[in-house]
Amino acid sequence: LNESQSILHEILDKAPFSLEARLVLGELKQARNQLRNARDQFTSVMVDDPANLYASVGIAQTAMQLGDYATARRHVDTLATAYPENFTVQRAQRDLKAHMRPRLTVFSRIGNAKGGSGGNAGNNNWLMDAILDSGGLFGNYSIFARTYNARANFNGDVAFRQRVGIGGQYLSPTWRIRGELDNNPTGPDEIGASLHTTWFANDRW
Numbered sequence: 001l002n003e004s005q006s007i008l009h010e011i012l013d014k015a016p017f018s019l020e021a022r023l024v025l026g027e028l029k030q031a032r033n034q035l036r037n038a039r040d041q042f043t044s045v046m047v048d049d050p051a052n053l054y055a056s057v058g059i060a061q062t063a064m065q066l067g068d069y070a071t072a073r074r075h076v077d078t079l080a081t082a083y084p085e086n087f088t089v090q091r092a093q094r095d096l097k098a099h100m101r102p103r104l105t106v107f108s109r110i111g112n113a114k115g116g117s118g119g120n121a122g123n124n125n126w127l128m129d130a131i132l133d134s135g136g137l138f139g140n141y142s143i144f145a146r147t148y149n150a151r152a153n154f155n156g157d158v159a160f161r162q163r164v165g166i167g168g169q170y171l172s173p174t175w176r177i178r179g180e181l182d183n184n185p186t187g188p189d190e191i192g193a194s195l196h197t198t199w200f201a202n203d204r205w
């Protein structure tokens with residue numbers, strides 16, 4: 001991939017206005033997971049050729065991968081109206097539908113430390129954390145339900161932890177902001193709240 005990108009840069013040094021080379025460079029950056037860089041490359045093509053189908057598809061695809069579903073939907077809807085029979089456009093429509101569907105994510109772990117050396121995780125433990133997310137149904141916003149169950153054995157003393165919660169999330173190419181309300185259904189009737197923020201460093205770094 002590095003060699004391919006070097007060759008493309010050489011071509012663009014000689015033909016800086018070549019739309020084909022600029023499109024291929026955008027696709028290469030997308031393949032390397034340099035999503036914002038790829039999006040910028042596709043956008044620069046559309047500045048010179050506003051009706052370029054493949055640049056618009058590239059913007060839609062990178063927007064899906066970045067969680068910018070409002071931008072993805074706008075480009076896909078425009079393309080579907082203008083090119084309803086185009087295979088590339090139809091594939092972008094299918095990809096968007098997949099991203100818009102609810103998602104179930106399950107994380108689980110099991111551990112066993114002999115001799116009581118498990119530390120704060122216990123010497124015999126397991127956990128399961130499941131999140132059902134609405135996906136891109138509401139553009140860049142989503143809602144989710146969560147259940148967390150864990151058990152640990154601390155040298156004969158068994159501890160359980162259970163948590164159920166609901167929350168919402170805002171996702172953009174730069175930030176993820178997630179808030180959640182939860183409580184322990186088997187413990188005191190108290191509600192907890194949490195707020196998590198994530199900043200995505202520029203993929204040019």
